[in-house]
Amino acid sequence: MKRIAWISLLTFAACASGHNMLTMDSFYDIPVGATKEEVITMAGHPYSSSKKDDGVEEFVFIERMKVGARTVQERRYTIILKDGVVISKHLEQSSPPATGFDSYEMQTTRNSEMLP
Numbered sequence: 001m002k003r004i005a006w007i008s009l010l011t012f013a014a015c016a017s018g019h020n021m022l023t024m025d026s027f028y029d030i031p032v033g034a035t036k037e038e039v040i041t042m043a044g045h046p047y048s049s050s051k052k053d054d055g056v057e058e059f060v061f062i063e064r065m066k067v068g069a070r071t072v073q074e075r076r077y078t079i080i081l082k083d084g085v086v087i088s089k090h091l092e093q094s095s096p097p098a099t100g101f102d103s104y105e106m107q108t109t110r111n112s113e114m115l116p
Contacts, residue, residue: 020044022061027077027091036084046079057081071096 020026022043030042039059046059061077073095080088 021063022077023063024075024091027061027089030079030086030089032086032088034086036081039079039081039086043077043079055082056087057084 020041020043026042030039034042036057043059043061047062048060049057051057057080059079059081061079063075063077064071065073065075073093076092076094078090078092079086
């Protein structure tokens, strides 16, 4: 019984601890001139990062808005750093096409109880 209580407590603590996630508001709060450490503190660790030969580093963060299991909107935040300092940032937004879901199947599927 104690073991179950400990597992429950640890699970709750892990869920409650949270983590930084970049949102549109926090993206706009990151100023040009912020250090790499400040970006990671404010936004968390990037989804991906790449370093160019000229010392430029690119951080990419992705935010997905879901309704149920479907992603209805995706935001890709890119932060460009040079010598460990933010020099540029931009945002791309996209929504999946409506045809990405099999709407024909959803419209034509019949419940077996409704069949004559």
